[in-house]
Amino acid sequence: MINQQNVDQAKSDAFAHHMLGMLNHAALSLMLSIGQKTRLFDTMSRMVPSTSEQIASAAGLHERYVREWLAAMVTGRVDAVQGTYRLPAEHAAWLTREAGINNLAFQAQYIVMLASVQEEIVECFSRGGGVPYASFPDFQRLMAEESMQVVDSSLLQVTLPLIPGLTERLQAGIDVADIGCGSGHALNLMALAFPRSRFAGYDFSPEGIAAAQEEARRLGLANAHFEVRDVSRLDAPDHYDFITAFDAIHDQARPAEVLKAIAKALRPGGVFLMVDIRASSLLEENMEHPLAPFLYTISCNHCMTVSLAGDGAGLGTMWGEQVACQMLRDAGFTDVEVKHVEEDVMNSFYIASRSV
Numbered sequence: 001m002i003n004q005q006n007v008d009q010a011k012s013d014a015f016a017h018h019m020l021g022m023l024n025h026a027a028l029s030l031m032l033s034i035g036q037k038t039r040l041f042d043t044m045s046r047m048v049p050s051t052s053e054q055i056a057s058a059a060g061l062h063e064r065y066v067r068e069w070l071a072a073m074v075t076g077r078v079d080a081v082q083g084t085y086r087l088p089a090e091h092a093a094w095l096t097r098e099a100g101i102n103n104l105a106f107q108a109q110y111i112v113m114l115a116s117v118q119e120e121i122v123e124c125f126s127r128g129g130g131v132p133y134a135s136f137p138d139f140q141r142l143m144a145e146e147s148m149q150v151v152d153s154s155l156l157q158v159t160l161p162l163i164p165g166l167t168e169r170l171q172a173g174i175d176v177a178d179i180g181c182g183s184g185h186a187l188n189l190m191a192l193a194f195p196r197s198r199f200a201g202y203d204f205s206p207e208g209i210a211a212a213q214e215e216a217r218r219l220g221l222a223n224a225h226f227e228v229r230d231v232s233r234l235d236a237p238d239h240y241d242f243i244t245a246f247d248a249i250h251d252q253a254r255p256a257e258v259l260k261a262i263a264k265a266l267r268p269g270g271v272f273l274m275v276d277i278r279a280s281s282l283l284e285e286n287m288e289h290p291l292a293p294f295l296y297t298i299s300c301n302h303c304m305t306v307s308l309a310g311d312g313a314g315l316g317t318m319w320g321e322q323v324a325c326q327m328l329r330d331a332g333f334t335d336v337e338v339k340h341v342e343e344d345v346m347n348s349f350y351i352a353s354r355s356v
Helices: 009-037 040-045 052-059 063-075 097-102 104-115 118-127 139-162 166-172 185-193 206-219 255-265 292-309 320-330
Strands: 175-179 198-203 224-228 240-246 266-277 335-339 347-353
Touching: 009 040, 009 063, 009 104, 040 052, 040 097, 052 063, 097 139, 104 139, 104 292, 118 292, 139 166, 139 185, 139 206, 139 266, 139 347, 166 240, 175 185, 175 255, 185 198, 185 206, 185 224, 185 240, 198 206, 206 224, 240 255, 255 266, 255 320, 266 320, 320 335, 320 347
Parallel strands: 175 198, 175 240, 198 224, 240 266
Antiparallel strands: 266 347, 335 347
């Protein structure tokens, strides 16, 4: 029993208020995901203040469901109501497809996906091990959609220019590999932009590779090749001039082996670009990270557990820059540089190479 004499009532009340807000926000994440999937946010962003009937009609949805969803949005201060409902432009900038990488309603879908495996995660707390990748059937779709938003807006314009001279080398023609390529959109975009270079994408997901191959066919790319492969056994010494890994290394069961394989696969003068979560390896240094609770939750319920399911290292999403840099050096990279992009609070950009 709690000894009430030792309780600071003001602190207790403040914490209760904090927890109530947390429950409300957790519930709202489900409704944000619904707003994304039904395109209600997109629909409302183009409408004048409207009734629930008008909004449902415009979206092609049932009014009773739309009305209840609107009630959650209004009480959650997402939408506004003055007899009719509206989505303020200041809110639409963070909730619609037009917002691109700033679309936070899209991110809410990850919470829904993770909730579907919670019982399996709870079991892991007792028996250890992990939840396999196959238990997340929606993951490929979400990652492909997110990758398309991020890659289309920044890969060619911002990310590749972080490496001096790389764009010119790609234009002249070099050999490139993408490790953990997923649905292959980043590699296909580079293959389309640099037709003289040759591109290979590797991932252990047959679904991801099939999607990558289909996009390559649709784009008519003769310089892009995709293969289902365990990248820890890449075994391609001195084969590539440029290798990329986009948000993929921390998920690996054997990340140290993957990084060593990448280092060996680079030719003299080659470069490895690893884009991964921007965070510290130290919990205390992540206290002011704007997405820390979200990312640690993603880690526990996906990134860490899929690695442990394969008897892996279980690095987790928040392995951080200190651990990442040390692992790169241990893998054989002698030059490691970390760059940041001011507008991107999510990613760190690691540029690594070996001595010739």
